Amino acid sequence: MKKMRMVDVIDQKRNGKELSDEEIQFFVDGVVNGSVPDYQISALLMSIYFQDMTDRERASLTMKMMESGEHLDLSDIPGIKVDKHSTGGVGDKVSLPLAAVVAAVGIPVPMISGRGLGHTGGTLDKLEAIPGYQIEISDEAFINQVSKEKLAIIGATGGIAPADKKIYALRDVTDTVDSIPLIASSIMSKKIASGTDALVIDVKTGSGAFMKTLEDSTALATALVEIGKSVGMDCMAVISDMNQPLGNKIGNSLEIEESIDILKNKGPEDLRELVLTLGSYMVILGGKAEKFDEAKQLLEEAIESGAALDRFRAMIKAQGGDETVIEDYSIMPQAQYKFELPALKSGVVAKLTADEIGIASMMLGGGRQKAGDQLDYAVGIELHKKIGDKVEKDESLMTIYSNREDIEDIKSLIYDNVEIAERAEKPQMIYKIIK
Numbered sequence: 001m002k003k004m005r006m007v008d009v010i011d012q013k014r015n016g017k018e019l020s021d022e023e024i025q026f027f028v029d030g031v032v033n034g035s036v037p038d039y040q041i042s043a044l045l046m047s048i049y050f051q052d053m054t055d056r057e058r059a060s061l062t063m064k065m066m067e068s069g070e071h072l073d074l075s076d077i078p079g080i081k082v083d084k085h086s087t088g089g090v091g092d093k094v095s096l097p098l099a100a101v102v103a104a105v106g107i108p109v110p111m112i113s114g115r116g117l118g119h120t121g122g123t124l125d126k127l128e129a130i131p132g133y134q135i136e137i138s139d140e141a142f143i144n145q146v147s148k149e150k151l152a153i154i155g156a157t158g159g160i161a162p163a164d165k166k167i168y169a170l171r172d173v174t175d176t177v178d179s180i181p182l183i184a185s186s187i188m189s190k191k192i193a194s195g196t197d198a199l200v201i202d203v204k205t206g207s208g209a210f211m212k213t214l215e216d217s218t219a220l221a222t223a224l225v226e227i228g229k230s231v232g233m234d235c236m237a238v239i240s241d242m243n244q245p246l247g248n249k250i251g252n253s254l255e256i257e258e259s260i261d262i263l264k265n266k267g268p269e270d271l272r273e274l275v276l277t278l279g280s281y282m283v284i285l286g287g288k289a290e291k292f293d294e295a296k297q298l299l300e301e302a303i304e305s306g307a308a309l310d311r312f313r314a315m316i317k318a319q320g321g322d323e324t325v326i327e328d329y330s331i332m333p334q335a336q337y338k339f340e341l342p343a344l345k346s347g348v349v350a351k352l353t354a355d356e357i358g359i360a361s362m363m364l365g366g367g368r369q370k371a372g373d374q375l376d377y378a379v380g381i382e383l384h385k386k387i388g389d390k391v392e393k394d395e396s397l398m399t400i401y402s403n404r405e406d407i408e409d410i411k412s413l414i415y416d417n418v419e420i421a422e423r424a425e426k427p428q429m430i431y432k433i434i435k
Contacts, residue, residue: 006030006040013047021060028064031163038170045167045176053181058223059230061181065167065189070159072139072195074110077147080234081108082286083196084278085187087211087220089204090358091245095123095153096259098275098282100312103150104302107286110146111153112160112194115368124155126259129252129332129377133321149314161189178210184223191228198234198285200278201225205431206243208354214239214431221434234285237434240274241427244352244387247271251366251380251401253332260326263309270386273429276300281433333378335401341414343391351419352387360413364402376403381414388426 009023019027027044030036053061074081082102086092099109115122124135135155137145145152158165164186171177191199201224204210205217221237228235247268249258261267262275276296283295302308309326317323325331361367365376382399385391397418400407 006036006044010040010043010047013044013051016051018054019057019060021064024057024060024064028061028068028163031166032068041167042170042174045171045174045179045182048181049176049179055226055230058181058184059227062185062188062192062227063231065161065163065185066193068163069161069193070157071193072112072142072160074143074146074195074197076143077108077110079106079108080198080286081110081146081196082198082200082282083109083111083191083194084200084202084282085191086202087183087187087204087209089242089246090208090354090361091247091250091255092204092242093123093126093247093249093255093259094202094271094274094278096126096256097262097271097308097312098279099151099153100263100315101275101299101302101308102279102282102286103311103315104307105283105286105288105298106150107283107288108146109151109282110142110194110196111151112156112190113153114156123153125375125377126252126255127153127321129256130316130321130325131331133316134319137319145315145318149311149318151311151315152319153315154319156190156194160193164189180216180220180223183210183220184227188224188227188231192231192233196233198282199228199236200281200285201235201237202274202278203237203239203434204242205239206241206354206427207356208242208245208358218432218434221432225434236281236285238278238281238430239432239434240277241270241429241431242354243427245354245357245381245383246274248383248386249380250358250361250382251364252375252377253329253334254380254382254401256325256332257329260309260312260329263303263312265303270429277430333376335378335380335403337402337405337407339400339402339407339411340396341398341400341411342394343385343397343420344393344415345420346393347391347420347422348424349385349387349389349391349397349418350421350424351417352383353417356413356417357381360400360410363410363413364400364404364407379403386426388424391420 289295
């Protein structure tokens, strides 16, 4: 039998042929044990980028990546375990109120989240703005907490899908990040390894998303759902808007504030709509309701009764955080300076380019330009106007929270990405449901 060589695997895919399970296994093994050099990994990634993968190849790559490391066994947690994943965006703090409100209905939510890089904020970074909150707990503690409190939000251990970590780093430097089979296998290998029974995926579309067009977002959502179903996971996707930041607050402490506001039955309407939409589908997958309206009512009742806020408080306390943050936001890091950004003319807000406003927050110190960067939890931006809102000249468009006095570069970047016109329609929040 001929010995398998990486150059032959690259040749197969470069010429548009389908890779066998054995060839994909050989590639993943080589990534993990270091026998395949970076330049050959990069060559295969570029071949996949241009030639795509069949549904069978995508499922195979996902499973081989998942099997390359640890697999969390959550079978000791009673009930159907339901998780949510977002493809990321600006002001996207959905996981925080969502996990609490779904848990309040009695569905276990074991959430393994990530950190932010670039203009997209990470759920773990936001939680670490709460004094004392521990994102790293043992598997045993995680399982016990979800069993008792119905939710936990933690970081992934290094042992989950180690092949993905190496491949992801090379995708970043070889400009192959926005390849659907590579995105899909990266996301789903980690979610399957985390042991959840069902998954709702929030696929963003628009200027602040990986996928800028609805067509590309639909293709990614479909790929993710098909992979999930092919391995027996109950899975569906919601395509939501990211042409402007989600909610009104961008920045770590600020986004914790807004998340708690949602649980207090306050906060911005677009964020509430997305939380209730994703949550309703999680409730259906979790077996607590059959119809969307019925599920939504359960969630609204959980917010109005205070049960959802109680779940969030219990999670913070269980993971070592100071739960008094629920009543007193000032215990989180606070910015030294607040600057108002006035509208340069009267009219209607027609554009708020999500990714550029996210970059402005990153430049303040609220996000990372590279993986090792230290975050400033206090800084960020609060929007007072969204697309479709009327504004008068000199009225404040947004407040900039900063720990540096000179922010002319930030103001200039934001003004370049805000447009005021005579008229503009409010964008829809939910575009499509993929089942």
